[in-house]
Amino acid sequence: MNSPHYPVMNREVLALLAGTRKKLFVDCTVGLGGHARILLGACPAARLIAIDQDRESLARARENLREFGRRVQFHPGNYLSLFEDFACRRLGVSGILVDPGISTLQLKSAQRGFSHSLDGPLDMRKDTASGGPTAADVLNTFPEAELAGIFSRFGEVPGAGRLAKAVIEKRLFAPWSSTAQLRRLVEEITRWRPRPGQVHPAARVFQALRIFVNREFEGLDAWLQKAPANLLPGSRLVFLTYHSLEDRIVKRACQQLQRLGLAVPLKPFPAFPRPDEIAENLASRSAKLRALEVA
Numbered sequence: 001m002n003s004p005h006y007p008v009m010n011r012e013v014l015a016l017l018a019g020t021r022k023k024l025f026v027d028c029t030v031g032l033g034g035h036a037r038i039l040l041g042a043c044p045a046a047r048l049i050a051i052d053q054d055r056e057s058l059a060r061a062r063e064n065l066r067e068f069g070r071r072v073q074f075h076p077g078n079y080l081s082l083f084e085d086f087a088c089r090r091l092g093v094s095g096i097l098v099d100p101g102i103s104t105l106q107l108k109s110a111q112r113g114f115s116h117s118l119d120g121p122l123d124m125r126k127d128t129a130s131g132g133p134t135a136a137d138v139l140n141t142f143p144e145a146e147l148a149g150i151f152s153r154f155g156e157v158p159g160a161g162r163l164a165k166a167v168i169e170k171r172l173f174a175p176w177s178s179t180a181q182l183r184r185l186v187e188e189i190t191r192w193r194p195r196p197g198q199v200h201p202a203a204r205v206f207q208a209l210r211i212f213v214n215r216e217f218e219g220l221d222a223w224l225q226k227a228p229a230n231l232l233p234g235s236r237l238v239f240l241t242y243h244s245l246e247d248r249i250v251k252r253a254c255q256q257l258q259r260l261g262l263a264v265p266l267k268p269f270p271a272f273p274r275p276d277e278i279a280e281n282l283a284s285r286s287a288k289l290r291a292l293e294v295a
């Protein structure tokens with residue numbers, strides 16, 4: 001997650017994308033338009049396709065990027081269907097940015113249910129238009145072993161099995177519906193006492209549910225493998241990751257494409273936020289940047 005004022009590693013992203021033919025960029029996860037604004041400002045001849053699966057974010061990006069007028073085309077949807085939705089090669093796409101996760105708009109909206117510190121419904125869907133299951137649906141219907149797997153795989157939650165068992169026990173009495181209910185259960189189980197500098201233990205649990213509800217890593221490897229065939233030689237793909245599993249998928253796909261001679265990794269590989277960026281925007285601390293150029 002990041003803020004519109006601190007698009008993560010924006011200097012590095014700009015340096016990598018400005019090194020292309022600067023014709024047409026795709027911001028696959030435009031959020032509030034932070035990176036897009038920097039890119040369009042720095043490359044006056046460039047146009048941009050702005051994608052987000054969250055229609056509320058896309059509406060905000062539309063406002064925030066109004067000054068660029070028809071240079072920006074907005075597209076609601078999942079970027080994993082980019083190559084089906086747009087003929088990127090024929091259009092001359094020269095650079096693609098993926099900065100997934102959640103935006104501050106999503107995190108700070110209690111109604112969306114992404115934050116353990118705000119009371120709201122346990123929703124957590126980024127794409128609310130397509131009507132998939134919410135985090136509450138998952139907690140209310142999934143068997144114990146599956147819940148434990150989600151907590152452990154996507155959140156590395158200590159005591160994932162114990163938490164899953166407690167979730168099942170609680171739902172026998174009342175269905176899961178609010179973020180506060182879940183936060184209280186985590187606090188009970190971990191005997192949480194706030195201490196300065198300590199991350200709340202519910203953060204990992206919420207992260208795990210968010211990743212699962214939005215199927216965040218599904219289809220990513222296949223999408224990356226398809227990129228070279230759908231882009232012109234010299235085009236660049238810049239990917240920010242915030243989770244070790246996601247980073248592993250991107251890293252392995254890059255290695256595979258390099259082995260096949262379809263793309264070359266751009267250095268430094270991976271890159272991390274500078275200490276001054278982390279000091280200014282703590283949310284950037286888990287970011288890793290990887291970039292590829294199509295051969």
Ligand SMILES: C[S@@+](CC[C@H](N)C(=O)[O-])C[C@H]1O[C@@H](n2cnc3c(N)ncnc32)[C@H](O)[C@@H]1O
Pocket residue numbers: 001002003004006007008028029030031032033034035036051052053054057077078079080099100101102103126
């Ligand atoms: C960290 S924010 C992006 C922030 C943006 N780079 C900026 O500078 O304002 C992540 C955004 O990606 C969107 N997103 C995440 N996964 C997506 C996907 N598979 N397809 C489309 N949008 C996605 C989220 O809805 C969210 O708005």
